[in-house]
Amino acid sequence: MSVAGILFGLFAVLLICNIPIAISLGISSVIAVIAADLPMEMIPINVFSSSSKFSLLAIPFFIIAGNIMEQAGISEKLIEFAKTMVGHRRTGLAMVCVIVCCFFAAISGSGPATVAALGMIMIPAMVNAGYTNTYSASLMSAGGAIGVIIPPSVTYIVYGSISGASIGKLFLAGVVPGILMGIALIIASMILSRKADLKKLPKASGAEKWHAFKDAFWGLLMPVIILGGIYSGVFTPTEAAAVSAIYGLFVGIFIYKKIKVKSLSELFINSASQTGVVMYVIICATLFAWVVTVDGLTVTIGDWLIDVTNGNLILFLLLSNLILLAAGCVMDAVSALYIFVPILLPVALNLGYDITAFGIMMCVNLAIGLITPPVGVNLYVACGIAKIGIKDMMKDIGAIILSVLIVLLIVTYVPDLSLLIPNLLGAK
Known part of the structure; x- marks a missing residue:
C-alpha cells in the first residue's frame, strides 16, 4: 500500500x-x-517548527482577550445596545441576534465562544418573542459562524502562517464577507419568520439609545483599536493580540468591574487550556500535511485538479468549495487548513487567483462547517443552551445554510469584494 x-x-x-x-x-x-x-527525527522537527512561528503567538492572546471580554459582561451590553437600535422592528430580535454576533465576533474571534456568550441571553429572549426554539438555536449557531470571518480570527492567523499571506490584510479582507453573511442571515430571518406571530419591543428613546451606546462603548472600541493599531503602523497583528488582552483586562477590572483579580488565575488557566487544544491540532495537522507533501501527493492532486477542470478557474473554485464544504462537515477549520492549503493554494495561484481572496474563501467555507453536522461545533453549543437535539434543528438550519451558501458563491466569484477595504487602504 x-x-x-x-x-x-x-x-x-x-x-x-x-x-x-x-x-x-x-x-x-x-x-x-x-x-x-x-x-x-522529522517528527520532533515538525513539532517544533509548527509551534514556534511568531505569528501563532497571536492565538493565545486573542483567546485570552475573548475570554476576558466575555467575563466582563460585554455581551449583555452589546445586546442592549442592539435592542435599542432595531428591537422595535417586527423581526427585531433576530436582527439583534445577528448584529450582536457581528460585534462580538470582532472581540472573541471564535464561533463557539460567540454562541456560548450570546446564546444564553438571545435564545430564551427570541423564544419569548414568538420564535421557535429550534429556529432561535439555528440562527444563533449561524450567527456564531460570523466569529470565524470577521476579524480578529484564529483561522486567518493559521492561514497566514501556512501560506505566507499578510495576516493584517486578511483581517481587513474579512470585514466585507462577514457583513455580507450578517445581511444574508437577516434577510433569511425575515423570510422564514414572515408567518410567525412575533412580539415587538417598545421603541427606544434617544436618551435610551445614548445610554446603551455609552455602556457598550468600551466593547465597541476594541476592534477599532486592533485594526486601527495594525494599519496605523503602531503594532503588528501579533502585538495587536497582546494589546487586546491588556485592554480587555483594563475594561473588565476598572470600567465594567465584572472581573476580580482573584478570578484571573482561573481565567488564564482556561485560556491556556483552550490554547493547548488549538496548538495540539496545529502540531498534528502540520505533521499530516508534511507527510502528504513528502509523498508528493500535493503535486499529484494539484495536477489532477488542473486536468479535471482543464485549467478553468471557475470550475476549480467550484470544486474547491465542494471539497472544503465536505471537509468542514467532518473536521475543524485548523486541521482542514493545514491539509488543504498546500494542495489547493498552489493551483489557485497558478490560475491567477489572489492569495488573500483565496484565504477568505477557504475561511468562509470552514465557517459554514461550524453549522453543518456531524461536527458542527456551533450546533452542539446552541443545542446545549436550547436543550434540544441536532435532529430537531435540521429543517431550520438547512434554510439558513442555503443563505450563507449564496454569500460563499459571491465571495468566491467576486474576490474584489473581499479585497475592497485592503485595496482602499493600500494594505500589503
Whole structure:
C-alpha cells in the first residue's frame, strides 16, 4: 500500500471509530512515517517548527482577550445596545441576534465562544418573542459562524502562517464577507419568520439609545483599536493580540468591574487550556500535511485538479468549495487548513487567483462547517443552551445554510469584494 493509502486510510478508520480529529491526524501521520521509512527525527522537527512561528503567538492572546471580554459582561451590553437600535422592528430580535454576533465576533474571534456568550441571553429572549426554539438555536449557531470571518480570527492567523499571506490584510479582507453573511442571515430571518406571530419591543428613546451606546462603548472600541493599531503602523497583528488582552483586562477590572483579580488565575488557566487544544491540532495537522507533501501527493492532486477542470478557474473554485464544504462537515477549520492549503493554494495561484481572496474563501467555507453536522461545533453549543437535539434543528438550519451558501458563491466569484477595504487602504 502507498504512503498516501496508509495515511488517509488509517485517518478515515480512526475517524469512524470516533477518535478525536487531532489524535487521528497524529497517529496516522506517525504510522505513515514509520511505514514509509522516513526519518523519525522529522517528527520532533515538525513539532517544533509548527509551534514556534511568531505569528501563532497571536492565538493565545486573542483567546485570552475573548475570554476576558466575555467575563466582563460585554455581551449583555452589546445586546442592549442592539435592542435599542432595531428591537422595535417586527423581526427585531433576530436582527439583534445577528448584529450582536457581528460585534462580538470582532472581540472573541471564535464561533463557539460567540454562541456560548450570546446564546444564553438571545435564545430564551427570541423564544419569548414568538420564535421557535429550534429556529432561535439555528440562527444563533449561524450567527456564531460570523466569529470565524470577521476579524480578529484564529483561522486567518493559521492561514497566514501556512501560506505566507499578510495576516493584517486578511483581517481587513474579512470585514466585507462577514457583513455580507450578517445581511444574508437577516434577510433569511425575515423570510422564514414572515408567518410567525412575533412580539415587538417598545421603541427606544434617544436618551435610551445614548445610554446603551455609552455602556457598550468600551466593547465597541476594541476592534477599532486592533485594526486601527495594525494599519496605523503602531503594532503588528501579533502585538495587536497582546494589546487586546491588556485592554480587555483594563475594561473588565476598572470600567465594567465584572472581573476580580482573584478570578484571573482561573481565567488564564482556561485560556491556556483552550490554547493547548488549538496548538495540539496545529502540531498534528502540520505533521499530516508534511507527510502528504513528502509523498508528493500535493503535486499529484494539484495536477489532477488542473486536468479535471482543464485549467478553468471557475470550475476549480467550484470544486474547491465542494471539497472544503465536505471537509468542514467532518473536521475543524485548523486541521482542514493545514491539509488543504498546500494542495489547493498552489493551483489557485497558478490560475491567477489572489492569495488573500483565496484565504477568505477557504475561511468562509470552514465557517459554514461550524453549522453543518456531524461536527458542527456551533450546533452542539446552541443545542446545549436550547436543550434540544441536532435532529430537531435540521429543517431550520438547512434554510439558513442555503443563505450563507449564496454569500460563499459571491465571495468566491467576486474576490474584489473581499479585497475592497485592503485595496482602499493600500494594505500589503
